[in-house]
Amino acid sequence: MAKKKSPMLKIILIFFIVEVVLVFLSGNFSKQLEIGFEHGKFRIRHVETEYNLQEKITEEFQIDEYYSQHGKTPEIYGSKKLYNLFKFLSKFGTVPFTPMGTFQLLRMILIVDIVLLLMALFIRKSLARRPAKSQIIFELVYTSLEEFVTETLGKDKVNYTPYIVTLFIFIWVCNMIGMIPIPGFMEPTRNLNVPLGLGFMVVIVVHFTAIKMKGAWKHIQNYINPVKNPLCLLDIVGEASKVVSISFRLFGNILGGAIIILVVSSLVSFVVLPIGLTLFFGVFVGTIQAFVFTMLALTYIGVEIAE
Amino acid sequence: MNLTLAQGIVKASALLGAGLCMGMGALGPGVGEGFVAGKACEGIARSPENASLITRTMLVGQAVSESTGIYSLVIALLLIFST
Numbered sequence: 001m002a003k004k005k006s007p008m009l010k011i012i013l014i015f016f017i018v019e020v021v022l023v024f025l026s027g028n029f030s031k032q033l034e035i036g037f038e039h040g041k042f043r044i045r046h047v048e049t050e051y052n053l054q055e056k057i058t059e060e061f062q063i064d065e066y067y068s069q070h071g072k073t074p075e076i077y078g079s080k081k082l083y084n085l086f087k088f089l090s091k092f093g094t095v096p097f098t099p100m101g102t103f104q105l106l107r108m109i110l111i112v113d114i115v116l117l118l119m120a121l122f123i124r125k126s127l128a129r130r131p132a133k134s135q136i137i138f139e140l141v142y143t144s145l146e147e148f149v150t151e152t153l154g155k156d157k158v159n160y161t162p163y164i165v166t167l168f169i170f171i172w173v174c175n176m177i178g179m180i181p182i183p184g185f186m187e188p189t190r191n192l193n194v195p196l197g198l199g200f201m202v203v204i205v206v207h208f209t210a211i212k213m214k215g216a217w218k219h220i221q222n223y224i225n226p227v228k229n230p231l232c233l234l235d236i237v238g239e240a241s242k243v244v245s246i247s248f249r250l251f252g253n254i255l256g257g258a259i260i261i262l263v264v265s266s267l268v269s270f271v272v273l274p275i276g277l278t279l280f281f282g283v284f285v286g287t288i289q290a291f292v293f294t295m296l297a298l299t300y301i302g303v304e305i306a307e
Numbered sequence: 308m309n310l311t312l313a314q315g316i317v318k319a320s321a322l323l324g325a326g327l328c329m330g331m332g333a334l335g336p337g338v339g340e341g342f343v344a345g346k347a348c349e350g351i352a353r354s355p356e357n358a359s360l361i362t363r364t365m366l367v368g369q370a371v372s373e374s375t376g377i378y379s380l381v382i383a384l385l386l387i388f389s390t
Contacts (some may be wrong), residue, residue: 058388245374248378249371249374253373291365291366292371293365296371
């Protein structure tokens with residue numbers, strides 16, 4: 001097959017190289033194909049606008065600051081009534097409240113929740129003695145995570161499995177949903193507030209477990225009694241650093257991936273579709289980070305149980 | 308965008324600091340992840356029947372040792388966008 005090179009292949013290769021060079025030369029332009037009806041006529045148009053990459057990143061990742069700097073009205077994807085409600089509510093707060101970013105984040109979390117609910121209903125409906133494909137996949141996920149829980153916590157603590165599985169599936173769906181190419185879609189984990197909330201929840205569950213296992217007074221003595229535990233002050237700092245490390249890892253990975261996808265795909269907008277980048281930063285890194293988050297939460301719980 | 312000289316100096320040094328932060332912060336995780344991957348290769352060569360367990364542990368270990376690089380990424384982003 002490789003013996004005889006067709007001339008067509010050469011032409012395509014030359015065309016490809018020329019296009020790569022041209023695209024890199026015109027990197028500061030955003031190119032769009034406009035298709036639609038205008039004044040009753042069908043029209044295909046090729047629009048080029050110049051833009052600054054820094055401003056593009058600001059628009060994508062710090063949406064409130066962008067609109068307050070430029071004084072434009074924000075483009076709203078989704079329900080306008082909900083956004084107006086947020087805008088109305090933002091007048092009452094004492095802290096300056098940012099309606100657009102919060103609106104987008106809450107909308108994405110609601111979509112993730114709806115996806116999870118639909119998933120649960122769908123799986124529940126298709127439960128059968130002879131399992132279908134979807135049931136096999138979900139049983140695989142559940143049983144493998146249950147195996148991890150029994151390995152780390154012991155056989156009598158299997159009741160932590162629902163929390164761990166929910167954490168994993170929620171973070172995984174959050175990381176995956178940013179890949180759907182609809183304007184306004186983003187990963188909810190890209191905003192720091194979501195991983196920080198999940199991290200606080202993990203630490204609360206850890207301390208709840210410790211109090212349940214050892215008793216409240218015995219557990220609190222670990223942190224305030226310098227006779228029993230000479231490093232009690234360091235332990236308090238350690239608890240805070242648990243939250244920071246577990247949540248900043250998830251946040252930084254997802255945000256860095258999103259910025260790299262944006263920058264590279266705006267540099268080579270017509271030649272290379274960012275499929276490979278999306279596969280790596282979306283699917284691979286997203287799955288690994290969701291797994292790491294759940295594993296670390298499990299380890300923190302396991303440390304308290306083992307003592 | 309009109310900047311005074313002082314603002315320009317602050318902005319320039321923040322961008323320089325972001326570049327330095329990212330470059331130096333990427334050194335440690337690179338060395339660490341390579342080390343983990345090499346050790347995992349040795350382990351798989353010694354006992355190929357445990358390959359899936361070793362790969363899983365390796366990925367988790369790499370993701371944890373990557374976190375210092377991620378912190379430097381977060382600090383670099385803060386330097387770029389908040390000055």
